[in-house]
Amino acid sequence: MHHTLSGIRHFGQGAGTVHDVAEQTIRIGTRGSLLATTQAGTVRDALIAAGHPAELVIITTPGDLSAEPVAKIGVGVFTSALRSALTAGEIDVAVHSYKDLPTAGEPGLTIAAVPTREDPRDALVSSGGRVLGELPPGSVVGTSAPRRAAQLRASGLGLEIRPLRGNLDTRLGKVASGELDAIVIARAGLVRLGRENEVAESFDPAVLLPAPAQGALAVECRSDDAELVSILAELDDAPTRAAIDAERAVLATLEAGCTAPVGAIADVVESIDESGRIFTELSLRAIVAAVDGSDTIKASVVGSVDRAAELGKELAAELLDLGAAELVALADDEQATDGDAHRVDSSQAAPDGGVDARTGQENENA
Numbered sequence: 001m002h003h004t005l006s007g008i009r010h011f012g013q014g015a016g017t018v019h020d021v022a023e024q025t026i027r028i029g030t031r032g033s034l035l036a037t038t039q040a041g042t043v044r045d046a047l048i049a050a051g052h053p054a055e056l057v058i059i060t061t062p063g064d065l066s067a068e069p070v071a072k073i074g075v076g077v078f079t080s081a082l083r084s085a086l087t088a089g090e091i092d093v094a095v096h097s098y099k100d101l102p103t104a105g106e107p108g109l110t111i112a113a114v115p116t117r118e119d120p121r122d123a124l125v126s127s128g129g130r131v132l133g134e135l136p137p138g139s140v141v142g143t144s145a146p147r148r149a150a151q152l153r154a155s156g157l158g159l160e161i162r163p164l165r166g167n168l169d170t171r172l173g174k175v176a177s178g179e180l181d182a183i184v185i186a187r188a189g190l191v192r193l194g195r196e197n198e199v200a201e202s203f204d205p206a207v208l209l210p211a212p213a214q215g216a217l218a219v220e221c222r223s224d225d226a227e228l229v230s231i232l233a234e235l236d237d238a239p240t241r242a243a244i245d246a247e248r249a250v251l252a253t254l255e256a257g258c259t260a261p262v263g264a265i266a267d268v269v270e271s272i273d274e275s276g277r278i279f280t281e282l283s284l285r286a287i288v289a290a291v292d293g294s295d296t297i298k299a300s301v302v303g304s305v306d307r308a309a310e311l312g313k314e315l316a317a318e319l320l321d322l323g324a325a326e327l328v329a330l331a332d333d334e335q336a337t338d339g340d341a342h343r344v345d346s347s348q349a350a351p352d353g354g355v356d357a358r359t360g361q362e363n364e365n366a
């Protein structure tokens with residue numbers, strides 16, 4: 001058939017349009033921030049390199065327009081506008097920071113690719129390039145992610161944690177101006193923008209466990225765009241996807257019974273069996289922390305890469321057994337005294353910082 005010979009493929013019928021891959025440019029929706037367009041640009045470039053014309057379409061999200069704390073404007077604030085545009089057929093692909101995506105999937109949409117992850121660690125940017133241990137008690141450290149705040153408080157260093165919001169430039173500017181002694185942000189954001197030289201310290205996960213899916217992208221499209229699903233699948237990195245599946249399963253499982261901040265990180269590691277055979281496994285670590293830093297619960301598991309999501313569920317169950325649900329009360333008290341308790345539908349809760357159904361995602365747009 002002529003179509004087959006000329007490589008013409010069709011997709012997008014579900015959205016009421018016939019999208020011809022060979023002739024039409026794939027529209028990649030992204031938020032307008034420098035970090036978001038840089039991330040989506042890597043997906044565009046990979047598609048073009050594979051012979052598929054692609055372009056970026058900027059979608060303004062409520063999260064970009066509001067300076068309100070994310071806890072007030074709701075989780076999913078950075079991702080739901082992109083998903084709506086995708087469902088409506090205004091774009092063909094949405095590129096998200098995976099950690100900002102609610103754990104609940106969107107009907108009719110699928111994560112067709114999880115490209116190779118950037119370094120998932122959290123990073124300290126400080127005046128004078130000091131590492132965490134060099135900051136004297138009383139130093140003022142900016143971060144709004146409850147997960148980061150809780151773990152920093154638990155360090156016992158006597159740091160004063162202050163809220164932080166705004167794009168990367170704004171946040172880095174608060175260190176440069178002396179308003180803050182340091183900030184804690186995702187290393188991945190700095191690396192993607194070529195500013196990793198500003199990192200004073202990248203935290204070992206034993207010190208500060210990153211958010212589930214930190215440093216990873218979710219490349220989403222309509223489930224019925226079969227042709228596009230298979231094109232995007234070429235951008236998928238199986239070890240990254242397995243790690244994210246495990247980390248997100250921890251988060252999703254804990255959402256049911258725990259509102260405290262959650263960190264999780266998985267790595268594909270090499271193990272050796274009794275006969276000396278080397279094989280790969282998934283190593284998963286997670287933490288649930290009281291927002292006030294008074295308690296942390298950690299657990300880890302190693303298992304088959306094929307069982308990524310199951311490992312995450314099992315680890316979450318173990319954390320609950322160890323008392324993760326009891327940290328809720330502490331978190332609730334903390335929120336009550338803060339006076340900004342704001343409960344959202346927990347089925348939407350997800351994002352970075354965890355899970356906390358009220359504080360929702362990490363309160364820092366990027």
Ligand SMILES: NCc1[nH]cc(CCC(=O)O)c1CC(=O)O
Nearest residue numbers: 097185186189215216362364366
């Ligand atoms: N919650 C905001 C957000 N979403 C993604 C990133 C950075 C990139 C990433 O973590 O993948 C950030 C900023 C930050 O946490 O410092």
